[in-house]
Structure formats: structure tokens, C-alpha cells
Amino acid sequence: xxxxxxxxxxxxxxxxxxxxxxxxxxxxxxxxxxxxxxxxxxxxxxxxxxxxxxxxxxxxxxxxxx
Amino acid sequence: xxxxxxxxxxxxxxxxxxxxxxxxxxxxxxxxxxxxxxxxxxxxxxxxxxxxxxxxxxxxxxxxxxxxxxxxxxxxxxxxxxxxxxxxxxxxxxxxxxxxxxxxxxxxxxxxxxxxxxxxxxxxxxxxxxxxxxxxxxxxxxxxxxxxxxxxxxxxxxxxxxxxxxxxxxxxxxxxxxxxxxxxxxxxxxxxxxxxxxxxxxxxxxxxxxxxxxxxxxxxxxxxxxxxxxxxxxxxxxxxxxxxxxxxxxxxxxxxxxxxxxxxxxxxxxxxxxxxxxxxxxxxxxxxxxxxxxxxxxxxxxxxxxxxxxxxxxxxxxxxxxxxxxxxxxxxxxxxxxxxxxxxxxxxxxxxxxxxxxxxxxxxxxxxxxxxxxxxxxxxxxxxxxxxxxxxxxxxxxxxxxxxxxxxxxxxxxxxxxxxxxxxxxxxxxxxxxxxxxxxxxxxxxxxxxxxxxxxxxxxxxxxxxxxxxxxxxxxxxxxxxxxxxxxxxxxxxxxxxxxxxxxxxxxxxxxxxxxxxxxxxxxxxxxxxxxxxxxxxxxxxxxxxxxxxxxxxxxxxxxxxxxxxxxxxxxxxxxxxxxxxxxxxxxxxxxxxxxxxxxxxxxxxxxxxxxxxxxxxxxxxxxxxxxxxxxxxxxxxxxxxxxxxxxxxxxxxxxxxxxxxxxxxxxxxxxxxxxxxxxxxxxxxxxxxxxxxxxxxxxxxxxxxxxxxxxxxxxxxxxxxxxxxxxxxxxxxxxxxxxxxxxxxxxxxxxxxxxxxxxxxxxxxxxxxxxxxxxxxxxxxxxxxxxxxxxxxx
Numbered sequence: 059x060x061x062x063x064x065x066x067x068x069x070x071x072x073x074x075x076x077x078x079x080x081x082x083x084x085x086x087x088x089x090x091x092x093x094x095x096x097x098x099x100x101x102x103x104x105x106x107x108x109x110x111x112x113x114x115x116x117x118x119x120x121x122x123x124x
Numbered sequence: 125x126x127x128x129x130x131x132x133x134x135x136x137x138x139x140x141x142x143x144x145x146x147x148x149x150x151x152x153x154x155x156x157x158x159x160x161x162x163x164x165x166x167x168x169x170x171x172x173x174x175x176x177x178x179x180x181x182x183x184x185x186x187x188x189x190x191x192x193x194x195x196x197x198x199x200x201x202x203x204x205x206x207x208x209x210x211x212x213x214x215x216x217x218x219x220x221x222x223x224x225x226x227x228x229x230x231x232x233x234x235x236x237x238x239x240x241x242x243x244x245x246x247x248x249x250x251x252x253x254x255x256x257x258x259x260x261x262x263x264x265x266x267x268x269x270x271x272x273x274x275x276x277x278x279x280x281x282x283x284x285x286x287x288x289x290x291x292x293x294x295x296x297x298x299x300x301x302x303x304x305x306x307x308x309x310x311x312x313x314x315x316x317x318x319x320x321x322x323x324x325x326x327x328x329x330x331x332x333x334x335x336x337x338x339x340x341x342x343x344x345x346x347x348x349x350x351x352x353x354x355x356x357x358x359x360x361x362x363x364x365x366x367x368x369x370x371x372x373x374x375x376x377x378x379x380x381x382x383x384x385x386x387x388x389x390x391x392x393x394x395x396x397x398x399x400x401x402x403x404x405x406x407x408x409x410x411x412x413x414x415x416x417x418x419x420x421x422x423x424x425x426x427x428x429x430x431x432x433x434x435x436x437x438x439x440x441x442x443x444x445x446x447x448x449x450x451x452x453x454x455x456x457x458x459x460x461x462x463x464x465x466x467x468x469x470x471x472x473x474x475x476x477x478x479x480x481x482x483x484x485x486x487x488x489x490x491x492x493x494x495x496x497x498x499x500x501x502x503x504x505x506x507x508x509x510x511x512x513x514x515x516x517x518x519x520x521x522x523x524x525x526x527x528x529x530x531x532x533x534x535x536x537x538x539x540x541x542x543x544x545x546x547x548x549x550x551x552x553x554x555x556x557x558x559x560x561x562x563x564x565x566x567x568x569x570x571x572x573x574x575x576x577x578x579x580x581x582x583x584x585x586x587x588x589x590x591x592x593x594x595x596x597x598x599x600x601x602x603x604x605x606x607x608x609x610x611x612x613x614x615x616x617x618x619x620x621x622x623x624x625x626x627x628x629x630x631x632x633x634x635x636x637x638x639x640x641x642x643x644x645x646x647x648x649x650x651x652x653x654x655x656x657x658x659x660x661x662x663x664x665x666x667x668x669x670x671x672x673x674x675x676x677x678x679x680x681x682x683x684x685x686x687x688x689x690x691x692x693x694x695x696x697x698x699x700x701x702x703x704x705x706x707x708x709x710x711x712x713x714x715x716x717x718x719x720x721x722x723x724x725x726x727x728x729x730x731x732x733x734x735x736x737x738x739x740x741x742x743x744x745x746x747x748x749x750x751x752x753x754x755x756x757x758x759x760x761x762x763x764x765x766x767x768x769x770x771x772x773x774x775x776x777x778x779x780x781x782x783x784x785x786x787x788x789x790x791x792x793x794x795x796x797x798x799x800x801x802x803x804x805x806x807x808x809x810x811x812x813x814x815x816x817x818x819x820x821x822x823x824x825x826x827x828x829x830x831x832x833x834x835x836x837x838x839x840x841x842x843x844x845x846x847x848x849x850x851x852x853x854x855x856x857x858x859x860x861x862x863x864x865x866x867x868x869x870x871x872x873x874x875x876x877x878x879x880x881x882x883x884x885x886x887x888x889x890x891x892x893x894x895x896x897x898x899x900x901x902x903x904x905x906x907x908x909x910x911x912x913x914x915x916x917x918x919x
Contacts (some may be wrong), residue, residue, distance in 0.1 A: 064605050065270045072601040081593045090594070100273040105281040109590045 069094050085111040125688060126231045127719055130206040133167035135196035137176075140759030142167075146747065148208050150720035152737075153762075154730040155751030160760030161723040165241060165693040166191070168721065171203040171216050173238040178245065179420070180431050186420045188218060194756060207231075234686040239679070241691040247672040269412060271602050278598050282591035287457050289584040294461075296581055299574045302370070306563050306570075314571040321567065324560050328553065336575070339568035343561045350554040358548060358558070360481050365541035366562035367476060368534050370569050377527060380462055381520045384508065387455045388517045394448070404445050411438050456512045466505035466523065470498040473530060476537065484540045490533050497530045609682070616678035617671075620714070624670045624706045633659075633671070669695075670703060677714070688718040697726050704729050705906075708736040716742065728794055731768060739890035739907045769879055776872050784868075788875035789817065792846065795882045796820035802895040803827045803903065817850060831896060831903060831918040842881050849874035887914040 073094055077087050089108035090099075098104040127148035133139045138160040144151060155161040166176045170191065179185045192198040204215035207228060214222045224232045297311065304312035307320040314336065322332045330346050333339055347359050413423060414435055422429045477494040485491055504526065507518040545558060617633045634648040649659040649671075659671055673695060680690055696704055704726075711720060724730050730748075737743045748765035766774075768791060775784035793816065800807050800820055805827035807820060825843045829836050849870070887894055887905035889912030894903050896918065905913035 064268070064609060068271055068598075068602050068605040069274075071605065072598045075597050075601060076594070079597075081597075082590050086590060086594075100270075100277045102277045102280045102284075105278055105594075106284060106591075109281060109285070109587055109594065 069099065082109075083111075126207045126209075126228060128205060128689070129208045129211060130204075131164070131168060131171070132204040132206075133164065134202045135193040135200035136167050136170065136191060136203060137163035137193065138754060138756075138760060139163045139167060140193060140196065140757075142760055142762065144747070144749075144762070146719070148719065149744075150718075150746050151722070152730065152733055152746055152748045152765075153721070153723045153751065154727060154749070154765070155723070155725060155754070155760070157725050159725075159751040159754040161725070161751060162243070162693055163760065165243070165691055165721070165723060167203045168205075168691060169238050169241050171205045171214070171222075172232070172235045174216060174221060174236075175238070175419070177238065177241070178243065186428065188420075192218070193759075231687045234684060235689070240684055240687070240689050241693065242673070242676045242695055243693045244695050244697065247669050247676075247695055249672075268606065269408075271605075273408075275595075275598055275602060278591075278595045282588075282595040283453075285584065285588040285591040287453070289581070289588045291457060291461055292577060292581045292584050296574065296577050299570055299577060302570050303567065303574070306566050314567060314574060317563075317567050321560060321564055324556070328556055328560065330557070330560070333564060333567075336568055336571040339564050339571075343564050343568075346557050346561050346564075350550070350557045357481065357483065358545065360479070361484070361541045361544045362558050362561055363565060364476075364479050364481070364484070365538055365545065366565035367479060367569065368537040368541065369562065370566040377465065378524065380458065380465075381523055384455075384458055384462055385517070385520045387451075387458065388511060388514070391448075391452060391455060392514050392517070404442070404449070407438055407442055407445070411435065411442070414438070459508050459512050463505040463509040466501045466508070469527070469530065470501040470505070473498040473501070473533075476534070480537060484537070484544060490536060493529065493533050497526055497533065500526045501530070613675075613678045613682055616681060617674045620674035620677055620710060621671060623710050624674065624703050625667065628667075633674075666703070670707070673707070677710070681714070688715075689721075690715060690718055691721040693723050694725060696722070696724050696729055705732055705736070708733045709740075712736055712740045712742055716740075716745075727768075730765075734765065734767075735891040739892055739910060741909075769882075772875050772879075776868060776875065779868050781866065781868055781871050784875060785871050788871070788878055789850075791875070791882070792817055792850065792878040793820070795878065795885065796824050798893050799824040799828065799885055802893060803831060804896055804898070821846065821850075832916055833919050835916070838884070842877075842884055845877035846874075846881060849877045887912075889913055 073091055076082065076090055086108060089111065093099045093101070093104055093108055128146045129148060130143065130145050132141075132143045134141050138158075142160075142164065144164065153161055153164065166178075170176055170187075176187055176191055179187050179190050188198060192201040198218050202215055202217040204213055206213045210227065212225055212228055214224065214228065216222045300311040300313065303314060303317050304310045306312075306317050309316075318333050325332055325346070328346075330349065331342060333342050344359070347362070350358065410424075413419075414431060420428060420431060422434075473494045477491045477498070480491050480494075482488075501523075504518060504523045507516075508523075510516070511518050545555075550558065614634055621633055647659055649657060659668060673692075677690070684690075696707055708729075711722070722733070724733075730750075734743075734748055737746050737748070749762050750765050752761045752763045754760045768787070772784050772787045772791070775787065796817060797815060797820060799805065800823055803824075805823040807815065807823045810819065821843065825839060828839050832839065885893060887907070887910060890905060890907045890910040892905050892907045892910065894905050894914050894916075896903050901918050903914075903916040903918055905915065907913065
């Protein structure tokens with residue numbers, strides 16, 4: 059196992075679980091997959107937009123600590 | 125898979141100019157303490173990582189000042205590594221990092237972390253680490269920081285939705301209280317209010333309300349049934365009174381403003397720290413750099429730093445920022461709520477102003493006041509929102525003054541409308557109808573308001589559910605992966621440990637994610653029948669050392685697939701002598717394809733390992749080297765290993781009586797110790813555990829004679845020769861005054877007698893020493909792969 063493999067295994071497992079279950083609709087599933095693909099799963103604003111089924115606000119700064 | 129072909133170190137630590145031609149083989153290196161073994165390890169670490177870990181994180185030590193050779197200086201310091209396949213050369217000096225060719229990129233990506241070097245001083249680090257530090261150590265190997273950052277961002281999104289939902293629930297609660305006020309109860313739903321009003325309508329002989337939608341129409345119908353219904357101003361006054369009564373300021377505004385003022389003062393008093401909230405990311409990044417690169421110079425200000433205390437300070441600051449961040453989030457939410465309240469009041473004031481008739485405000489003074497107040501409240505709302513950056517606090521007294529002015533204008537309107545209605549000389553029934561109409565109009569307003577907020581609450585609740593689900597799913601995925609990795613590591617540690625300590629009272633090692641604390645890892649072991657105990661509680665230091673080695677080897681096995689390379693710098697010495705053979709067995713079987721660099725100052729173990737190489741037919745895969753001598757001016761002089769007997773023979777040939785006698789005596793002490801241990805001989809116990817030839821020779825002979833009565837004459841002959849010749853060996857070894865009178869021949873006879881004992885008690889098939897197996901009634905070679913194992917049946 060190389061350093062970093064666990065990150066991709068976890069993220070793929072997360073997406074698979076989300077996609078296999080009916081707890082959120084397709085738009086949220088698509089948005090979350092896009093966040094993973096664009097490396098934005100640690101961007102709070104982008105996550106909120108995905109959950110709201112909104113387009114993420116381009117250029118909005120990540121606030122980090124709060 | 126890349127293999128190290130050559131290491132050439134110049135002017136580094138104790139090395140002047142040393143070349144080790146690995147040729148893809150492993151290296152077993154013996155040297156006295158201080159002979160430059162660890163300098164070679166330092167050179168390898170420096171080549172790959174650009175650091176020497178034991179020079180970092182300790183006050184007063186630094187790579188720049190203490191890595192270069194004392195005489196040759198920093199400019200001459202350089203390490204070159206050559207790798208196969210392709211004989212690719214890579215070199216590093218203090219000022220020039222290596223240029224990594226693409227073909228080595230993947231190997232280097234793993235190798236640059238230096239996680240494959242284990243020094244004696246580090247053996248217990250993981251075991252004695254704080255659970256959080258231990259988690260970080262595992263985490264950095266798994267790459268858990270990235271997962272932590274994702275989990276944290278999702279958690280913050282979840283918290284945000286939860287916060288908004290709670291705020292909306294509070295707003296809905298306030299509206300329900302307003303509805304209850306209409307009928308003089310506590311909290312009420314619109315249907316309950318409507319039911320109560322319909323009861324009154326029934327008493328007055330009026331038609332019933334059926335929904336929010338028909339209140340306007342019904343109230344007009346009720347008004348028409350009143351005596352003065354033909355007077356249109358009744359409706360106007362009534363409507364105004366109802367609305368003015370409905371839009372009271374929530375009772376807790378003053379309380380919330382006080383909380384705002386206190387929170388602002390508290391946060392602003394630490395203004396410099398608040399500014400640092402934006403530094404959280406920088407600190408996270410900085411921590412990663414310091415943990416991975418362990419520099420002794422700050423990458424930002426280029427000043428020397430003490431790594432340990434800097435990391436501790438960073439953790440302290442991160443903790444403070446986390447607390448502050450929570451506090452700050454609460455403050456921001458309060459500001460949003462207050463701004464929304466003030467804005468809503470402003471809108472209500474504007475709405476009220478629109479329905480004030482000229483007759484009740486002939487000089488428009490109240491309407492002007494309401495208009496001004498609405499503007500002021502909205503401005504103050506924006507000011508509260510802006511104050512979240514802590515640059516300027518909103519003037520709370522002014523908010524209170526404006527809301528007080530608003531309240532007096534509202535009350536004045538209620539009073540004027542009431543008086544105007546009173547002046548119309550209404551009957552009691554008319555008054556009752558007007559009162560009921562006012563309540564119905566308030567119900568209508570708040571019903572609509574409630575419907576709007578309930579709809580928003582429903583959406584927020586859905587968002588909160590989604591966010592919780594996303595967070596829980598991510599956390600579960602992360603935990604499953606970490607647990608999977610832990611279990612894999614655990615299985616190997618158990619397997620390795622069991623091989624080093626078969627059938628002993630410690631087993632079932634567990635690496636456990638602490639359930640009660642986030643980011644915490646505990647070690648557990650079954651010891652003396654007690655389940656899940658901390659290994660430090662019942663395990664000896666020697667066992668902890670071998671546990672540390674097993675954990676290290678397990679981690680390396682799991683995380684170093686791209687660079688199968690292990691460096692063990694004198695770690696074997698800490699491990700109990702009876703288990704060291706098993707360490708050799710473990711390394712030669714589990715890591716047979718890996719390139720190993722093993723250094724030791726234990727000559728016995730070195731020879732034992734060489735025997736294991738032979739027994740496992742791995743001698744072709746190892747360079748066995750000795751550091752012959754070392755000096756500052758000459759550096760380390762490395763020579764190929766020669767068996768002990770050859771070294772003694774050399775000394776005899778060179779008439780080095782003292783050297784030969786000394787080596788011969790140590791040889792005898794060692795073989796007697798091994799015979800006693802391996803045959804379970806009864807040796808009188810000594811408090812200092814230092815056993816000499818005189819302590820061991822009798823019990824060894826007695827035991828062998830007892831176990832092998834058929835070989836009594838052979839054993840007696842071997843031991844008689846030793847007894848007859850050991851005196852000169854002892855005299856010379858202990859610098860006795862009579863020593864110079866001894867001849868080389870006498871020393872040679874002593875050494876040959878010792879060798880005879882060694883050869884007799886050595887398996888001819890694989891050169892391993894045999895052991896007594898009581899249950900089988902045998903003295904037998906322990907090597908299961910030996911082609912011709914020695915085996916004697918005991919009595």
C-alpha cells in the first residue's frame with residue numbers, strides 16, 4: 059500500500075455508499091461526485107452548495123477555521 | 125523495483141570517504157560503538173530525506189553544523205547513491221538537493237519520508253507515545269490528514285445546517301407564542317386560535333373562519349354586521365389597531381443584544397488572536413511540513429527552531445483556534461439572528477406606516493418617525509452583521525433607543541386607533557365584534573408568517589438530514605478504511621511477535637482506534653491471561669523492544685511497497701539474547717526480497733546472523749562487513765567479514781598473544797553460555813548476571829554428560845583440553861604480570877581447545893547451535909531448513 063492509497067479508497071467507498079443508498083437524490087449524488095473529482099471535498103462552501111443542490115459559488119474563499 | 129547499487133558518502137559525520145558497493149544486496153555491518161556504523165545510516169537517511177533525524181528536534185543540534193565531518197567541513201559533504209536497474213546516480217549535498225530522474229520518481233516519493241529507518245533510540249517511541257501522537261504517526265503513513273480535512277469540512281457544513289435549523293425553530297417558536305398571545309395562552313397553533321375565535325364568533329352570531337385564506341373576507345363580513353359598519357373608518361382603525369398590536373418586539377431583544385455586546389467584548393479583547401483565525405490553514409500546512417521534513421530552521425523566518433517545542437506550540441495554537449472558532453461561529457449566528465430581527469422590525473414599521481390614516485396622524489409625525497425608525501433599524505442590522513469582523517461594535521444603546529422609539533410609536537398608534545374607535549360610540553356587541561376582528565386579523569398575519577417559516581424550516585430540516593447523512597457516511601467510510609489498515613497491521617504484528625516469542629504470555633496485539641476520542645490510537649495486548657491491557661503494564665523492556673521492532677516491520681511492510689528497503693541501526697542489542705536468533709529468522713524469511721541494512725555492535729549476534737544467512741541459503745544476498753577501525757583522520761575502514769576463528773588465527777600468526785587470548789576467552793565464554801542456555805544447565809545464579817568461564821564450565825560439562833552418557837569420553841576429552849589450556853588465556857586476558865612468559869603455542873592450544881568445543885557443539889549441516897528439546901528427548905539443530913541436522917538422543 060502506498061502512502062495516500064487510503065484516501066482514494068475512503069473517498070471511493072464514501073461515494074459508492076452514497077450512490078447505493080436512497081438517502082439523498084440524484085442531484086446531490088452528482089454534486090458530491092463532482093466535488094471528489096475536482097478535489098473540493100474539503101471545501102465547506104462547496105459541500106454546502108452540493109447538499110443544497112446549488113451550483114457552488116465560484117471564487118468564494120474558504121474560511122478555514124470557521 | 126529499484127535497488128541500491130552503491131552508496132558513496134563524503135565528509136559526513138564520522139565518514140571521510142566511504143563507498144559501500146551494495147550491488148543490490150543487503151548489508152550486515154558490525155562495528156564497535158563510535159566506529160561510524162550510524163554515520164553510514166545517517167548518510168543513507170540524508171541522501172533520501174535531506175535530513176538526519178537524530179540531529180533534529182533537539183536543542184543545540186543542527187544538520188548544518190553537526191552533519192559535516194569536523195575536519196572536512198560542510199562544503200565537502202555529499203552523498204551519492206546509485207540505483208539499479210540502470211545504474212542511475214543521485215547525489216545530495218547541503219546546498220543542492222538531488223535531481224530525481226522520472227524512472228526513480230515513484231520510489232523516491234516513498235523513500236523521501238525516511239520511515240524505513242529504525243534506530244535503537246526510536247524503538248520504543250511508538251509504544252510510549254501519547255495516543256494522539258500515535259494516531260498522527262499512523263495517520264501520516266495512511267495519509268489521514270487529507271481525510272481529516274474532508275471530514276472536518278463536511279462536519280462544519282453539517283453544523284452550519286444544524287445551526288440554521290435551530291435558529292429557524294426558535295423563530296417558529298416565537299410566532300407560536302405570538303399566536304398564543306391572541307387568545308391569552310402560551311404557545312398555540314393557528315387552528316387552535318381559529319377554534320377559540322370561532323367560539324367567540326358563535327357567541328356573537330357571526331359566521332365561522334375556516335382557513336387563513338378567508339379571514340380577510342370574513343372579518344369584512346363581521347364588520348358589516350356591526351352597528352357602525354357603514355362607517356368605513358371603523359375598518360381602517362380596526363385594521364391599524366390589530367396590526368400595531370401584532371408587531372410587538374420580541375421580548376428577548378434586550379437580552380440578545382446584551383449577549384451580543386458581551387460576546388463582542390470577549391472576542392475583541394483577544395483581537396490579535398481573532399486575526400489569527402485565518403492562520404489556521406497556515407498552521408495546518410506548517411505542521412505537515414514540520415512533521416514530514418523535520419527541519420531545524422523555520423521555513424518562514426529561517427531562524428533556528430526547536431522542532432519538538434515548535435510542534436507543541438502549533439498544537440496549542442490549533443487547539444486555541446478551534447475553541448475560538450466555535451465561539452466565533454456562535455457569535456456570527458447571534459449577529460445574523462439580530463440583524464434579521466431588526467430588518468424584520470423595519471419592514472413591519474414600513475408596513476404599519478402605509479395603513480395609518482391621515483385622521484389619526486394629521487401632521488404625519490408618527491409616519492415620519494416610523495419611516496425614520498425603519499431606516500435606522502435596517503442600518504443598525506447591517507452594522508451588527510458587519511461587526512462580525514470585530515472591527516467595530518454595533519451601538520447597542522442606539523438599537524435599544526430606536527426600538528424604544530418604535531415601541532412608543534406603535535403603542536401610540538394602538539392608543540389613537542383605540543380612542544378613535546371608542547369615539548364612535550359603539551355598542552358592547554360592536555366592540556366585541558371589533559375586538560374579534562382585530563384578533564382574527566392578527567391571526568391572519570401570523571398564520572401566513574408561520575406558514576412561510578414552517579416551509580423554510582422543513583427545507584432546512586431536510587438539508588440538516590442530508591448533511592448528517594453525508595457526514596455519517598464519510599466518517600463510517602473513513603473509519604472502515606482506517607480499521608482495515610489497522611487490522612492488517614495488527615495481524616502482521618501478532619504474527620511477527622508470536623514468531624519472536626512463541627508460546628509466551630503476551631499475545632493478541634491490537635491497534636485500536638479509541639472509541640471515546642477522535643484521532644486517538646491505543647495499543648492493547650493480552651498479557652498473563654488479561655485481555656486488552658496496555659503492553660507497558662505487564663511487559664518487560666526486552667519484550668517491549670521486540671514489540672516495537674514488530675510494529676516497525678509491520679508498518680514498513682504495509683506502507684513501503686514502492687521501496688522495499690529497511691535500515692535497522694543497532695536495534696537488535698536491546699532485544700533479549702535468547703530471541704535474537706528469531707529476529708534473524710524473521711528478517712530472512714518475511715523480508716527475504718527486501719534490501720536490508722543491519723548494523724550491530726554485538727559480535728555474537730553478527731556471527732549468529734551470518735550463520736542464519738548460511739542456513740537459509742541467503743549468504744549470496746548479503747554483504748557481511750566489519751568496521752576494522754575508525755579515526756577522525758582516517759574515517760571508517762570497512763573490511764569483509766571473516767569468521768571468528770580466522771581472526772584468532774590471524775592474531776596467532778601475528779604473535780598477537782593478548783589479542784588472540786582475549787578473543788579466545790570471549791569465544792569460550794560465549795560457547796559455554798550458549799551450551800548452558802540451550803541445554804538448560806543448572807548454573808548458580810549471580811546477582812550481577814556476569815558469568816565467567818569458571819562459573820560455566822563445570823555446569824556445561826556436567827549437563828552434557830548427563831544428557832549424553834554415550835558421549836561421556838568424548839565430552840570429557842574436550843573439556844579436559846580446555847581446562848588444561850584455559851589458564852594462559854585468562855592470564856593474558858586480564859593483563860596478569862606473568863603473562864609475558866607465556867608462549868604463542870600455549871595460547872594457540874587454548875584457542876584450538878575452545879574451537880574444538882565449538883565445532884563439536886555446532887550442527888555440521890548449517891552451523892547453527894543445537895538446543896535440548898526436553899519433550900522429544902533430543903538435542904537437535906533448530907533450523908527446520910537444515911539439510912543435515914545434528915540430532916543426539918538424550919538419556
